Amino acid sequence: xxxxxxxxxxxxxxxxxxxxxxxxxxxxxxxxxxxxxxxxxxxxxxxxxxxxxxxxxxxxxxxxxxxxxxxxxxxxxxxxxxxxxxxxxxxxxxxxxxxxxxxxxxxxxxxxxxxxxxxxxxxxxxxxxxxxxxxxxxxxxxxxxxxxxxxxxxxxxxxxxxxxxxxxxxxxxxxxxxxxxxxxxxxxxxxxxxxxxxxxxxxxxxxxxxxxxxxxxxxxxxxxxxxxxxxxxxxxxxxxxxxxxxxxxxxxxxxxxxxxxxxxxxxxxxxxxxxxxxxxxxxxxxxxxxxxxxxxxxxxxxxxxxxxxxxxxxxxxxxxxxxxxxxxxxxxxxxxxxxxxxxxxxxxxxxxxxxxxxxxxxxxxxxxxxxxxxxxxxxxxxxxxxxxxxxxxxxxxxxxxxxxxxxxxxxxxxxxxxxxxxxxxxxxxxxxxxxxxxxxxxxxxxxxxxxxxxxxxxxxxxxxxxxxxxxxxxxxxxxxxxxxxxxxxxxxxxxxxxxxxxxxxxxxxxxxxxxxxxxxxxxxxxxxxxxxxxxxxxxxxxxxxxxxxxxxxxxxxxxxxxxxxxxxxxxx
Numbered sequence: 001x002x003x004x005x006x007x008x009x010x011x012x013x014x015x016x017x018x019x020x021x022x023x024x025x026x027x028x029x030x031x032x033x034x035x036x037x038x039x040x041x042x043x044x045x046x047x048x049x050x051x052x053x054x055x056x057x058x059x060x061x062x063x064x065x066x067x068x069x070x071x072x073x074x075x076x077x078x079x080x081x082x083x084x085x086x087x088x089x090x091x092x093x094x095x096x097x098x099x100x101x102x103x104x105x106x107x108x109x110x111x112x113x114x115x116x117x118x119x120x121x122x123x124x125x126x127x128x129x130x131x132x133x134x135x136x137x138x139x140x141x142x143x144x145x146x147x148x149x150x151x152x153x154x155x156x157x158x159x160x161x162x163x164x165x166x167x168x169x170x171x172x173x174x175x176x177x178x179x180x181x182x183x184x185x186x187x188x189x190x191x192x193x194x195x196x197x198x199x200x201x202x203x204x205x206x207x208x209x210x211x212x213x214x215x216x217x218x219x220x221x222x223x224x225x226x227x228x229x230x231x232x233x234x235x236x237x238x239x240x241x242x243x244x245x246x247x248x249x250x251x252x253x254x255x256x257x258x259x260x261x262x263x264x265x266x267x268x269x270x271x272x273x274x275x276x277x278x279x280x281x282x283x284x285x286x287x288x289x290x291x292x293x294x295x296x297x298x299x300x301x302x303x304x305x306x307x308x309x310x311x312x313x314x315x316x317x318x319x320x321x322x323x324x325x326x327x328x329x330x331x332x333x334x335x336x337x338x339x340x341x342x343x344x345x346x347x348x349x350x351x352x353x354x355x356x357x358x359x360x361x362x363x364x365x366x367x368x369x370x371x372x373x374x375x376x377x378x379x380x381x382x383x384x385x386x387x388x389x390x391x392x393x394x395x396x397x398x399x400x401x402x403x404x405x406x407x408x409x410x411x412x413x414x415x416x417x418x419x420x421x422x423x424x425x426x427x428x429x430x431x432x433x434x435x436x437x438x439x440x441x442x443x444x445x446x447x448x449x450x451x452x453x454x455x456x457x458x459x460x461x462x463x464x465x466x467x468x469x470x471x472x473x474x475x476x477x478x479x480x481x482x483x484x485x486x487x488x489x490x491x492x493x494x495x496x497x498x499x500x501x502x503x504x505x506x507x508x509x510x511x512x513x514x515x516x517x518x519x520x521x522x523x524x525x526x527x528x529x530x531x532x533x534x535x536x537x538x539x540x541x542x543x544x545x546x547x548x549x550x551x552x553x554x555x556x557x558x559x560x561x562x563x564x565x566x567x568x569x570x571x572x
Contacts, residue, residue: 009039010092011108011170014085016078017099018046023217025055030102031095032063037108039091041066044081047074052099076187079195082166083182086173094173096166100217107213111170114207118150121175121204125213127168132219136421140165140216144208151206158262160200161247162270166192168214175204189236190243197247197263201254231278234289240271241297264305267297268314276317276337277545280330291327298322310368313341313378319364320357329358331546338545340512341378347402355402369401374408375510377401381413381500383514383548385483387526387538392485396514398434398477398502406473409505410434413479417488417550420495427488427496432481434502436474485528489536489554496550497543516540516548530554 013031017024024043031041043066045053053070060066069084082096093112097103107125115123127140139145141163151157166183175181179202183191230236244267251260272294279287298318306315313336320333335342343366349355350362357364369377380399386392396413400406412431419425488496500512516523525539537553 009036011038011112012040012042012089012091012094012173013038013097013103013108014082014089014094015041015043015097015099016046016081016085017043017048017052018074018081019048019050019052020099021048021050021052021055024052024099025059027097027099027102028056028059028066030104031097032065033105034103034108037112038065040089042069042085042088043067044069044085045071046081047071075185077184077189077191079183079188079191080185082191083185086176086182089173092173093170094176095170097214098167100219101167102215102217104212104215106211108170110209110211111213114148114209115170115172118207119205120150120207121172122169122199123207123209124163124169125209125211127165127214127216128212129216129218131421132217134421140168145210147208147210149208151208153203154200154206155203155256155258157206158258160206161196161251161259161263162266164190164193164196164247165214165216166195167216171199175202188243189239193240193243194246194250197250200259201250201256203254203256231275234286234293237275237290238293241267241293244271245297245300261305261308264301265308265312265314268318269312270314272318272321273314273337273339276330276333279327280334281544287327287330291321294318294321295325311372311376311378313337313343316343316357316364316366316378320361323357323361323364334544335380335515335546336378338513338547340510342380342513342515342546343378343401344380344515345399347400349402366402369404372404374404374504375508377404377510379405379502379510379512381502381512381514382517383498384517384519384522385540385548385550386522386524387483387485387528387540389529392483394429394481394483394498396432396479396481396500397437398479400473400475403473405477408508410477410502411505412503414501414503415481416499417483417496418499419491420497420549425491427484429481429483431503432479434477434479437476437478438474485536485538485552486530488550488552489530493553494551496552498548498550513545513547515546516542518542 013034015024015027015031017027028041028043031038043056045056045068047070053068056068060068067088069088071081071084075081078098086094093115095108095111111123111125114120124145126142126145128137129140130137144159144163151160154160179198181195181198181202183195244263248260248263251263275290279290282290298321306319309315317333317336320329332344335344346358347355348357348359355366355369356362357366379401382397384395394415398405398410398413412433414431415429417427417429498514500514502510502512523540523542525537528536528538530536539551541549541551543549
């Protein structure tokens with residue numbers, strides 16, 4: 001920490017806010033609480049009408065390091081107030097903080113020590129998304145910040161384009177000003193995507209630290225959602241695609257070809273998959289508009305963009321969207337967009353035996369799946385669960401995928417339930433053997449079996465199919481295992497996500513989630529008697545990505561809390 005002691009008062013924190021009186025002073029205090037390394041906190045109020053500016057002024061009266069700037073007109077976005085703050089700072093380094101978030105203790109010291117020690121223009125650290133009110137924390141781009149590292153040039157680590165946040169980083173003020181790096185002005189959602197591209201285009205030396213340096217509060221039940229969470233209107237998607245387009249052009253124009261390619265790959269892997277998981281929840285007008293915008297954006301991609309990692313789920317989904325003028329196969333695309341991805345039946349082949357998306361979309365080839373490592377395949381598992389007072393059983397079915405699963409030799413599946421709000425809490429059900437099934441290859445069990453599109457030939461051996469394929473090969477593998485409901489009840493009310501690991505003959509494995517079957521009586525809420533809790537409300541349900549999860553509400557209080565929440569939704 002010698003670098004920090006020798007650089008006291010070297011950092012400015014720019015805090016921006018609009019009509020956020022409930023949180024803005026907490027944000028400012030978290031910045032002031034970073035200690036003597038912070039020379040100044042510049043709070044920019046974007047023409048609030050809820051008294052935020054007055055709160056800041058009263059706080060500034062007792063905090064000489066705090067300066068308050070009141071904008072006379074609301075800008076409509078985050079970029080303009082950040083630029084206002086950037087123009088006002090005097091410290092050699094600057095950070096940005098939103099009014100509804102906080103800096104954890106030690107954040108500035110960790111980033112400043114890294115920047116000063118490495119002679120870096122930018123230092124970045126771990127951001128965690130904290131879901132409120134549950135307190136669940138999810139690291140953002142944790143792989144980038146697993147260890148201390150110094151990146152001489154961003155092109156050495158293309159993965160940097162995946163972290164588009166501006167708030168978990170410390171910037172040398174002179175670097176930003178010398179390269180005229182600013183945020184887009186006015187109402188420009190996803191302004192940090194463009195800002196980050198401008199930073200990377202200038203090829204700074206970057207220091208990375210594993211320390212938590214930013215807490216991003218996610219308030220999904222807030223009356224006014226943040227720009228990134230308010231995805232109900234298609235304008236949000238239009239703004240995101242425009243920001244991603246500009247980021248690509250900025251990087252390409254600066255000669256950063258690898259980073260530009262990586263930014264397009266990031267769009268497919270992150271942005272496209274996130275919105276596809278929700279697309280089925282929107283109305284038909286939204287779906288058509290979204291589909292048109294997406295096709296226009298993807299039409300700019302060239303052959304090299306599609307050729308890199310051709311089995312990546314985002315690329316497969318993007319090719320389907322690009323190949324079809326109208327929305328189609330939304331349930332199947334939703335599953336492919338899940339994490340991990342699931343490619344559900346039917347498994348069609350073209351006339352020459354080549355795996356394809358469907359018989360009526362043969363131009364979307366799935367041939368790269370034939371040579372991809374099993375650990376990367378989008379394996380599809382179906383799950384059915386009926387909670388009972390005694391003997392609750394989970395039934396699983398693993399589908400064949402163009403002969404790849406059979407050749408790998410699936411032997412067993414490990415089953416566990418992970419607590420949604422605390423991923424470290426896990427209830428393991430155990431390991432069950434996978435038993436070969438007979439039947440039509442690629443079919444789904446029960447009443448949910450999808451109809452095959454015209455031309456689908458998954459069941460019949462095509463004339464030029466690979467030699468490893470045979471009509472006698474198993475179509476699927478099944479497993480059954482008990483679920484220890486009392487173990488889930490013991491930890492109180494909460495949501496549990498099903499996680500599976502398929503084990504293969506050679507010792508390899510693949511982590512997967514399971515598609516929730518929706519046949520008669522499967523996803524029904526049940527009151528299960530419990531010797532300890534009296535009664536427990538158990539609800540198997542389908543997540544936005546189609547996976548099976550389980551909600552439990554133990555005891556009469558738990559049951560009543562569920563009823564009250566539902567009544568509030570009905571009344572409001």
